[in-house]
Amino acid sequence: MFRPLKVNREGLEVVYRAQGMLEANVIKGRLETSGIPALLDHESQVWGMVIDELGEVRVLVPTERAEEARELLAVGDDEEEVEGDEAPSTDAPAAADV
Numbered sequence: 001m002f003r004p005l006k007v008n009r010e011g012l013e014v015v016y017r018a019q020g021m022l023e024a025n026v027i028k029g030r031l032e033t034s035g036i037p038a039l040l041d042h043e044s045q046v047w048g049m050v051i052d053e054l055g056e057v058r059v060l061v062p063t064e065r066a067e068e069a070r071e072l073l074a075v076g077d078d079e080e081e082v083e084g085d086e087a088p089s090t091d092a093p094a095a096a097d098v
Contacts, residue, residue: 016058
């Protein structure tokens with residue numbers, strides 16, 4: 001009755017494995033904003049559940065842009081860690097000062 005879709009992935013390389021469509025779309029957007037075309041490849045999700053690899057979404061880019069994409073995503077990961085480690089600004093007045 002149902003036949004599996006035959007998707008041609010030739011010339012594409014997986015650069016990221018996301019746990020769900022939300023994360024995958026954020027990554028895809030970051031790549032596309034930088035001029036790197038990206039596609040999402042996933043199995044069907046039932047009720048948005050992510051169990052082990054069931055909800056995994058693979059982010060693919062053209063093979064010739066894969067290294068550039070990985071570098072871009074690595075830089076983004078480093079920036080997020082730095083932002084999370086920053087001490088609160090001392091320039092803003094404390095709630096008791098207002």
